[in-house]
Amino acid sequence: MSATRIIDKKKLADFLETLSSDCEVIIPTVEDGNLLFSELGSSKLEDSFKGRPIVSPKEYLFPQKEKILAFDTTDKVNVDIKAYTNDKKRVIWGIRPCDLHGIKTLDAIYLSDFVDTYYQARRKNTIMMGLNCNEPCETCFCNSCQTGPFASEAYDVVFTDLGDKYLVKVGSDAGQEAVDKIPNLFAEATNDDEKKAGELEEKSKQSFQRKVDVDVAKQNLPESWDDALWAEESEMCILCGGCNFTCPTCHCFNIEDVQCGEKASIRMRYWDSCQLGGFTQMAAENTRENQAARLRQRIFHKYIYTPDKYDGAIGCTGCGRCIEVCPVNIDITHILGRVASK
Ligand code: SF4
Ligand code: SF4
Structure with a gap:
């Protein structure tokens, strides 16, 4: 260079x-x-x-929303599929x-x-x-x-x-x-x-006003799985999904087929949010049945699952957007601070 x-x-x-x-x-x-x-x-x-x-x-x-493909089933054997890029x-x-x-x-x-x-x-x-x-x-x-x-x-x-x-x-x-x-x-x-x-x-x-001891928080997180802090910190959550939607690393999506003619449909994908109750809703049960479990998932995903899977790098950049956007002041630095002080 x-x-x-x-x-x-x-x-x-x-x-x-x-x-x-x-x-x-x-x-x-x-x-x-x-x-x-x-x-x-x-x-x-x-x-x-x-x-x-x-x-x-x-x-x-x-x-946030994109067309991934269109399909037409007029011919049931040779379905016409067009991918968008x-x-x-x-x-x-x-x-x-x-x-x-x-x-x-x-x-x-x-x-x-x-x-x-x-x-x-x-x-x-x-x-x-x-x-x-x-x-x-x-x-x-x-x-x-x-x-x-x-x-x-x-x-x-x-x-x-x-x-x-x-x-x-x-x-x-x-x-x-x-x-x-x-x-x-x-x-x-x-x-x-x-x-x-x-x-x-x-x-x-x-000049930073916030500091998180990320190494200690990561180390203590597995032990915090059953801690009351998840219920306490998530109590005020109104399930708006803003923390996920403004996050630069959140990447979960939902896929939906939208009918746009008698035989034609468009397959869309949209950002989804692990903080919404429907995210893990299945026919028989919801595997994350309350907001405490959903908040814990958000933090564990960023600080445990992502580094475990991708060479140790955490999935949180410290951008602070989830703090700024949350209408009820749920604050990831406060949560990590609690975990680190255990
Ligand atoms: S501080 Fe971390 S979790 Fe919050 S929006 Fe930024 S990257 Fe996502
Ligand atoms: S932004 Fe706050 S209130 Fe909205 S889902 Fe996230 S934690 Fe809950």
């Missing part, structure tokens, strides 16, 4: 606009007071923001380090023993451009999860906001190709630029 570079902040829009000539460019933007990802062109680029967008960029790789080329700029890790987790889940071809088609056509976090927000705890606030992997290109310019590091051939499209926008970074980025990283690490 090339040496570290810099780009003047005023030239970022030129860079992204040039990239948009042959692909869709997704950027962070503010809509109705909320920070969201949306398409360049229809929205104004938000290039200096605190924390992360309220919904992760997961939706561009694994949409989406291989639109995309660049997503402004992905926080926690969300880069979220995508790394989804890659492990969807591209390893079972390959999800719908995810795979989007993923291989997406260039991920990160933006390091100079100022985490109140609910963030990525530092405890080793996923932030600055990215050391899982990016094609990563930017660090140095005030009037960005430090730019390239992490892949695809990232290099993107940067090389307009080389005159970039200049070699100086030692002072690198030094300033290092100071910003240190300052950011010192």
